[in-house]
Amino acid sequence: xxxxTLTISVGLLAVVCALVFVNIRVSRxxxxxxxxxxxxxxxxxxxxxxxxELWTSGTLGTNGVACAQCHPNGANTHPETYPKFQQQxxxxxxxxxMINWCLQNPLEGKALEANxxxxxxxxxxxxxxxxxxxxxxxxx
Amino acid sequence: xxxFHISRRGFLKSAGAAAAISTLPVSMVELAFAEPEKNxxxxxxxxxHIQEIEGAKFVRxxxxxxxxxxxxxxLLNPKPDFVVFGGDLAQLGKKSELDxxxxxxxxLNYDVHCVMGEHDYYLDLGKYWSELYGPHYYSWDHKGVxxxxxxxxxxxxxxxxxxxxxxxxxxxxxAGLDNPNGSPFMVGDKQREWxxxxxxxxxxxxxxxxxxxxxxxxxxxxxxxxxxxxxQIQELxxxxxxxxxxxxxxxxxxxxxxxxxxxxxxxATAWPWPYPExxxxxxxxxPKLTVPMNRADPFFERDATGWQLIDLNSGRVAMRYNLYNNxxxxxxxxxxxxxxxxxxxxxxxxxxxxxxxY
Numbered sequence: 064x065x066x067x068t069l070t071i072s073v074g075l076l077a078v079v080c081a082l083v084f085v086n087i088r089v090s091r092x093x094x095x096x097x098x099x100x101x102x103x104x105x106x107x108x109x110x111x112x113x114x115x116e117l118w119t120s121g122t123l124g125t126n127g128v129a130c131a132q133c134h135p136n137g138a139n140t141h142p143e144t145y146p147k148f149q150q151q152x153x154x155x156x157x158x159x160x161m162i163n164w165c166l167q168n169p170l171e172g173k174a175l176e177a178n179x180x181x182x183x184x185x186x187x188x189x190x191x192x193x194x195x196x197x198x199x200x201x202x203x
Numbered sequence: 204x205x206x207f208h209i210s211r212r213g214f215l216k217s218a219g220a221a222a223a224i225s226t227l228p229v230s231m232v233e234l235a236f237a238e239p240e241k242n243x244x245x246x247x248x249x250x251x252h253i254q255e256i257e258g259a260k261f262v263r264x265x266x267x268x269x270x271x272x273x274x275x276x277x278l279l280n281p282k283p284d285f286v287v288f289g290g291d292l293a294q295l296g297k298k299s300e301l302d303x304x305x306x307x308x309x310x311l312n313y314d315v316h317c318v319m320g321e322h323d324y325y326l327d328l329g330k331y332w333s334e335l336y337g338p339h340y341y342s343w344d345h346k347g348v349x350x351x352x353x354x355x356x357x358x359x360x361x362x363x364x365x366x367x368x369x370x371x372x373x374x375x376x377x378a379g380l381d382n383p384n385g386s387p388f389m390v391g392d393k394q395r396e397w398x399x400x401x402x403x404x405x406x407x408x409x410x411x412x413x414x415x416x417x418x419x420x421x422x423x424x425x426x427x428x429x430x431x432x433x434x435q436i437q438e439l440x441x442x443x444x445x446x447x448x449x450x451x452x453x454x455x456x457x458x459x460x461x462x463x464x465x466x467x468x469x470x471a472t473a474w475p476w477p478y479p480e481x482x483x484x485x486x487x488x489x490p491k492l493t494v495p496m497n498r499a500d501p502f503f504e505r506d507a508t509g510w511q512l513i514d515l516n517s518g519r520v521a522m523r524y525n526l527y528n529n530x531x532x533x534x535x536x537x538x539x540x541x542x543x544x545x546x547x548x549x550x551x552x553x554x555x556x557x558x559x560x561y
Contacts, residue, residue: 119379126262127254132474135381135426136484139477139498141561151502165501169264169474196483 107187114188117181124170130185133169137192144202159186243346246279246313247511248272249289249451250471252322253304261303264504265294268472269307272510275525277312283512284345286313289451289469290320290356290416296374298331305335316343320416320451321356321388321427326374328363329354340394342401348410348518351401353394355415355430355450358386380426380476387424388417389431399439410518411446419448420459420466423479423487428453440464447520449513456524458534459490460542466490467522467534467543475499475507478560494548496526497557503528 118137121127134140145158152160159182163174175182251269254262276286288308293300301323308315317336319329329339339354357363358377367373376384390398405411413419419436422428430436440446440463447465454476457468478495479487499507506528514521519536520543526532533546548554 119382126256128262128264131379131381132252133476133501135476136482138479138482139560151500169501169504193483 108191110184110187111191113180114184114186114191117185118188123181124166124172126171128170130165130170137189140189140193141202142186142189142193143196143198144200147201147203158189162186241346242514242516244281244283244512244514246276246283246286247289247449247469247513248276248286248308248472249318249469249510250291250320250454250473251304251307252291252294252471252473253300253307254294255297255299255303261300262294265473266303266307268474268505268508269304271505271527272472273307273310276510277310279512283313286311286315287414287449288315288317289414289449290318291322291451291471291473292317292320292332293323295371295378296323296326296332301331301335316350316352316414318352318414318416318451319354319356321377322374324354324356325363325377326370340397346515348412348515349402349405351398351411351413353390353398353413353415353436355390355417355419356388357391357394358389358431362386385427387429387431388427390415390419390436391432395432395435395439398436402439402443405443407443408445409443410515411440411443412515412520413440413446413448415448415450417452418450418457418466418468420461420490422453422457422489423485425482425485425487426476426479428479428487437461437464445518449520449522455507456496456532456534457490457493458522458543459492465520465536465543467520469511469522470496470507470509470524470526472508472510481560492542492544494545494554495558495560496524496532497529497555498560500528 117123117130118134119129119131121129123130131137140158140161142158145161146155148154149156149161152164159175159177162182162185166172167174248269251272252265253269254265256262276283292304292308317332319332319339323329323332333339340352342349342351344350363373367376376382377386379385402411413436415430417430418428419430419433421430421433440448443463446463447467449467449469451469451471453468454471454474455468455478456470457466459466475496478489479485480489496507507526509525509527511525512523514523516536519538521533521535522543524532524534530547532548534543535546536542537544548558
């Protein structure tokens with residue numbers, strides 16, 4: 064008896080889950096509005112803005128030097144070419160390894176973790192300034 | 204043409220730890236005349252951006268650039284007639300930065316003529332710089348050449364005098380090369396009137412060499428590779444058989460010819476800048492004549508920085524770029540084509556891969 068009740072309960076739960084799943088798929092998954100797009104873009108641009116602020120700030124390192132002093136508008140960073148073989152490091156690296164190299168050397172500061180919101184913001188800013196350029200991994 | 208080299212013995216003696224130096228890069232300017240005895244040279248150092256961290260601490264990297272350029276210029280043999288410093292001695296125009304830079308420049312064993320840069324100007328509008336280096340614009344004659352220095356980094360009065368709550372805020376806004384809150388450089392009415400008057404006393408067959416911080420031509424407005432009244436100044440120079448404009452600010456090799464006017468940019472001692480074409484969103488007009496410098500390798504701290512020796516031959520400039528981690532280059536006026544050309548790389552087939560910027 065107990066076993067049968069359990070079986071029915073599990074069966075019902077499965078049906079409910081399936082219904083919920085189907086319901087979400089039908090009414091949500093491939094439907095988004097212009098408002099959604101605007102909001103997502105605004106979220107992205109707010110991080111780009113943070114990245115721009117970090118890029119032009121003298122506070123990322125220890126000597127007051129800002130990334131933008133050598134890379135105005137993020138130029139000459141070539142985000143579309145990474146990961147690539149960085150001959151000075153002798154291995155294939157993502158762009159963030161070069162960002163960290165600059166933080167540690169010309170800026171005399173500390174490297175950022177890959178998931179540090181500051182690193183994400185800098186990557187978002189550099190890609191934004193490079194928008195429209197086709198990706199070309201490995202290019203020198 | 205003069206054959207210049209650094210006296211190696213002198214260098215070894217004064218440098219001490221010279222074992223690491225295998226080549227001695229120098230960039231210079233030669234003015235050579237039809238009669239070779241009239242030829243002379245001067246050296247050009249620019250854009251040192253001496254930057255205070257706090258107190259007596261300054262950014263080591265930028266200090267080293269200026270120290271090296273001064274040391275090497277002092278070792279030139281034969282000696283240049285004088286040195287020009289092309290502006291942006293300081294990063295934020297502070298007395299401490301200008302003093303620290305001036306102390307290093309004072310080690311030059313030559314007369315120095317200074318050009319105002321925006322980083323020297325926008326804190327106190329050039330007041331302290333003037334105490335060190337005199338008037339913001341002036342002219343002089345030397346061995347048959349008329350030299351002019353302009354302050355080309357002025358801008359609209361409203362921007363300068365009314366827009367910013369503090370002098371430091373104004374300085375910081377202009378110091379950011381790509382800052383949309385900046386404002387276009389200009390020479391302005393007052394100096395242009397002075398220039399017209401100054402040039403009215405000069406015969407049109409006299410070679411003219413004009414020094415400015417910004418290019419007296421329009422290349423890319425977004426980074427102020429630009430002078431708002433460039434055409435009006437060019438118009439004043441066009442009646443002369445032979446005029447040359449030498450400018451800093453851009454931290455890279457550029458050259459161009461517009462009518463009778465040759466244009467040459469100089470390297471920075473502090474850091475190199477990307478060419479505007481590498482900014483995907485830029486509408487830019489880099490002179491087609493320019494063969495770019497090699498792309499910088501950031502792992503070599505002084506790469507793509509340097510200084511120049513300038514030879515004046517028949518009043519025409521030969522710009523010798525002293526590039527620390529690259530092959531030195533010479534960009535020289537070619538009378539056959541009536542334009543400056545690189546001695547090695549001018550033809551498309553002679554260019555090398557690192558000269559491709561994207």
